[in-house]
Amino acid sequence: xxxxxRLALLRGEPAAAEAHVAELxxxxxxxxxxxxxxxxxxGGGGDVARAVETLKQVTAIDQQDPRAxxxxxxxxxxxxxxxxxxNDYLVRALALQKQLRNEQGxxxxxNAMGVAYHQLGDYPRALExxxxxAAIRQRLGDDRGTATSLKNRARIYMAMSRSAxxxxxxxxxxxxxxxxxxxxxxAD
Numbered sequence: 001x002x003x004x005x006r007l008a009l010l011r012g013e014p015a016a017a018e019a020h021v022a023e024l025x026x027x028x029x030x031x032x033x034x035x036x037x038x039x040x041x042x043g044g045g046g047d048v049a050r051a052v053e054t055l056k057q058v059t060a061i062d063q064q065d066p067r068a069x070x071x072x073x074x075x076x077x078x079x080x081x082x083x084x085x086x087n088d089y090l091v092r093a094l095a096l097q098k099q100l101r102n103e104q105g106x107x108x109x110x111n112a113m114g115v116a117y118h119q120l121g122d123y124p125r126a127l128e129x130x131x132x133x134a135a136i137r138q139r140l141g142d143d144r145g146t147a148t149s150l151k152n153r154a155r156i157y158m159a160m161s162r163s164a165x166x167x168x169x170x171x172x173x174x175x176x177x178x179x180x181x182x183x184x185x186x187a188d
Contacts, residue, residue, distance in 0.1 A: 005037050014045035025054075032058050032065060039071060048078045066096035070109055077116050086116040104145075107136035111149050118156060126156050147176035147185055 005020035018041035024034040035058045043051035052075045058068040073089030076082075090113045097105035114129035134149035150169040157166035177185040 002034065002037060005041060009041060009044055014041050017041035018045060030061055032062050032068065035061075036067065036071070039075075043071075043075055043078075048075050051075045052079060064096060066093045066100065066102070066105055066109075069093035069096060070105070070112065073109075073116070074112050077112065077119065080119075082116040082119040086113050086120070090116060103136050103140055104142065107133045107140065107142065107145055107149070110136065111145070111152065114149070114152055114156075118152070118159075123156050123160055127153060130156065143176050143180055144182060144185070147173040147180075147182070150176075151185070151188060 001020045001024040005017045005024070008014070008017035008020060018038065021034060021037040021041050024031070025038045028034055035054055039051040039054040039058070042048075042054060052072060055068055055072040055075060058065060059072060062068065069089050070093035073085040073093055076085035076089055090109055094106060094109040094113070097103075097109055110129045110133035114126045114133060117123075117126035117129060130149050130153035134146055134153065137145035137149055150173040154166035154169040154173070157163065157169070174186065176182075
């Protein structure tokens with residue numbers, strides 16, 4: 001069921017994915033991996049509110065799973081509650097990733113925190129988080145992640161009418177997107 005669900009997600013069929021992993025979650029209600037798959041399918045199908053509820057189940061079962069806290073934060077941002085996302089969920093994801101010394105997870109959490117602070121209009125904190133995320137991702141060789149963080153930081157500079165500071169970030173991000181063939185990133 002898990003494999004069928006993940007395959008359906010890869011094929012862009014979130015409803016089919018949800019059907020498979022929902023059955024898995026019904027059979028094994030305390031299996032956090034199955035619940036994470038279910039939340040992914042729900043979010044992929046556009047039902048972010050249900051994904052958040054499923055992720056809350058995961059964090060109730062395992063309060064030490066940084067992926068669950070990260071996904072809970074990211075989906076909460078998508079629901080428009082950026083303050084809760086950053087204060088309750090993403091900060092916890094970041095702390096757990098630091099405990100685990102998982103730099104990739106830290107970079108992801110910092111970028112998501114940047115998104116939340118951007119939505120809250122707290123540009124200095126958004127810049128700080130995007131900068132930290134970009135540095136980690138660049139050090140790890142995560143080209144797509146680096147480009148995303150730089151692009152996001154450039155958006156903040158542009159919102160602050162600091163286009164001269166945005167230009168180098170956009171130039172580097174564009175070069176990365178061209179090199180890796182990411183048309184969507186390049187279009188952004």
